[in-house]
Amino acid sequence: MLTGKRILLIIGGGIAAYKSLELIRGLTRAGALVTPVLTRAGSEFVTPLSVSALAGEKVYSDLWDLTDEAEMGHIQLSRVADLVVVAPATADLMAKMAAGLADDLASTLLLATDTPVLIAPAMNVRMWQHPATRRNLSALTGDGIAVVGPAVGDMACGEHGPGRMAEPADILAAVTARLSGGALSGRHLLITSGPTHEPIDPVRYIANRSSGAQGAAIARAALALGARVSFVTGPAAVAAPDGVEAIRVETAQQMLEAVTAALPADAAIFAAAVADWRVAGPSGSKIKKGQGGSPVLEFTENPDILAHVAGMAEGRPLLVVGFAAETDDVTANATAKRARKGCDWILANDVSPGSGIMGGAENAVTLITGDGAEDWPRAGKDAVAARLVARIAEALA
Ligand code: CTP
Numbered sequence: 001m002l003t004g005k006r007i008l009l010i011i012g013g014g015i016a017a018y019k020s021l022e023l024i025r026g027l028t029r030a031g032a033l034v035t036p037v038l039t040r041a042g043s044e045f046v047t048p049l050s051v052s053a054l055a056g057e058k059v060y061s062d063l064w065d066l067t068d069e070a071e072m073g074h075i076q077l078s079r080v081a082d083l084v085v086v087a088p089a090t091a092d093l094m095a096k097m098a099a100g101l102a103d104d105l106a107s108t109l110l111l112a113t114d115t116p117v118l119i120a121p122a123m124n125v126r127m128w129q130h131p132a133t134r135r136n137l138s139a140l141t142g143d144g145i146a147v148v149g150p151a152v153g154d155m156a157c158g159e160h161g162p163g164r165m166a167e168p169a170d171i172l173a174a175v176t177a178r179l180s181g182g183a184l185s186g187r188h189l190l191i192t193s194g195p196t197h198e199p200i201d202p203v204r205y206i207a208n209r210s211s212g213a214q215g216a217a218i219a220r221a222a223l224a225l226g227a228r229v230s231f232v233t234g235p236a237a238v239a240a241p242d243g244v245e246a247i248r249v250e251t252a253q254q255m256l257e258a259v260t261a262a263l264p265a266d267a268a269i270f271a272a273a274v275a276d277w278r279v280a281g282p283s284g285s286k287i288k289k290g291q292g293g294s295p296v297l298e299f300t301e302n303p304d305i306l307a308h309v310a311g312m313a314e315g316r317p318l319l320v321v322g323f324a325a326e327t328d329d330v331t332a333n334a335t336a337k338r339a340r341k342g343c344d345w346i347l348a349n350d351v352s353p354g355s356g357i358m359g360g361a362e363n364a365v366t367l368i369t370g371d372g373a374e375d376w377p378r379a380g381k382d383a384v385a386a387r388l389v390a391r392i393a394e395a396l397a
Pocket of ligand 1 (some may be wrong): 252270271275306324
């Protein structure tokens with residue numbers, strides 16, 4: 001898969017550095033040749049010995065090591081790779097990269113390199129959300145640097161939110177996508193998929209019949225064309241495909257948070273069946289029978305994730321694609337929905353009972369763009385996905 005590809009792996013100083021050991025194993029197993037660079041802070045978390053033992057190569061760490069300068073100068077070291085990977089990319093390392101600082105070996109290599117760079121940020125959630133880091137991220141993506149993660153979840157510091165380094169398998173997938181050269185190579189696609197679950201109490205929830213099959217098929221088709229895929233999924237019956245960066249959520253509000261954290265993206269495809277309403281003030285304890293008759297549930301509207309992203313003044317993906325699940329007047333309703341939500345394309349499908357589409361293996365869609373409506377013949381969800389993703393690749397080209 002990565003046979004003969006040279007990866008310069010820069011390991012920054014964060015608790016997630018331990019995951020870089022597993023990343024090295026994954027990369028070398030896939031046939032890549034890994035040259036590791038350990039920052040001084042990185043060596044507080046993993047030892048040079050374990051890094052070099054796994055990589056089967058010496059670890060570079062000091063800019064002023066004259067032997068290294070004689071063997072391989074830092075300029076040469078930065079240029080021999082097919083891809084430079086920074087994992088974990090700490091807030092400090094990202095800031096240095098964004099500012100063009102070069103005060104140690106890692107930052108010097110990053111400034112001197114002329115090969116593509118992929119970073120896997122890892123930091124505390126507040127640091128990730130800090131305006132300084134947002135600015136640095138936008139500068140780095142503007143410079144053409146690819147980003148994988150961070151994931152949303154529990155962090156070593158005890159907090160919860162975006163900031164966890166992407167899993168080694170997800171970084172490996174991003175490296176493979178980057179080096180595989182398909183029509184979407186170097187592109188980042190964000191896909192939402194599956195239903196959402198909206199709690200009533202700790203044991204009950206409101207859900208819908210979405211299986212997540214169409215979203216998973218789109219993700220597979222995007223991976224096949226070399227895209228990096230962030231896959232934000234509700235509790236779906238169909239598993240997230242191997243190779244995506246899966247971000248698992250339950251509720252619409254969590255989905256919005258995960259989508260925002262996964263941006264920027266070149267295209268965003270909203271295949272999730274998001275619950276329009278959630279229960280206002282779900283009970284913290286299980287609602288018991290016999291307490292004054294049946295409970296009455298009050299609802300409140302969920303955020304519209306598609307409309308939110310389509311309306312972003314800054315950082316909006318180049319292409320925003322929604323789905324429209326309709327039971328009547330499919331084309332007319334979906335055309336109105338496209339205008340209302342502000343997205344570029346809508347893929348409309350008839351989910352009326354008897355169509356067998358919701359939860360089924362096939363889909364019959366109408367693609368609505370600014371140029372009008374196009375009926376696609378009923379086909380397997382994989383075939384619909386391949387056609388959609390090919391159109392996206394064309395639009396982004
Ligand atoms: N969607 C979303 N967030 C929501 C609701 C919907 O992102 N809170 C997205 C879906 O992923 C889909 C599109 O919006 O891409 C349309 O979903 P649909 O359920 O057809 O539309 P609704 O907004 O629910 O409109 P209506 O109930 O009027 O049909």
